[in-house]
Amino acid sequence: MRKEKLDQHFEKLKSEEKIFFNYMHENYPLIKKSNIFLRDIEYAVKHFFELKEIKLQFEDVEYISNKFIKSLESAGKITKLDNKTWKVDQDLAEREINTKETAPEASLTES
Numbered sequence: 832m833r834k835e836k837l838d839q840h841f842e843k844l845k846s847e848e849k850i851f852f853n854y855m856h857e858n859y860p861l862i863k864k865s866n867i868f869l870r871d872i873e874y875a876v877k878h879f880f881e882l883k884e885i886k887l888q889f890e891d892v893e894y895i896s897n898k899f900i901k902s903l904e905s906a907g908k909i910t911k912l913d914n915k916t917w918k919v920d921q922d923l924a925e926r927e928i929n930t931k932e933t934a935p936e937a938s939l940t941e942s
Contacts, residue, residue: 841898869915872896
């Protein structure tokens with residue numbers, strides 16, 4: 832696959848970062864101060880694009896994943912621990928929060 836196309840896929844991944852991390856969070860822990868591993872990111876990237884019906888060769892997945900990891904490091908979202916491990920410095924996945932009010936509605940009655 833040409834580098835231009837891979838760079839487009841990287842930009843797509845970067846623009847859908849929250850969606851990607853919410854998807855990734857379904858299978859991998861993305862809790863602040865936890866570790867995240869290279870292979871986990873690579874397989875999440877591969878499957879994320881497969882859901883979009885985009886098949887990537889593994890060398891393409893590696894290229895996109897490495898660029899994505901570098902962008903996350905630059906943004907201070909992860910910190911490199913070694914060549915295959917990073918520490919999560921921010922909550923990357925949004926968690927569902929119940930914001931519905933649970934108070935019963937007041938009923939209006941005439942006296």
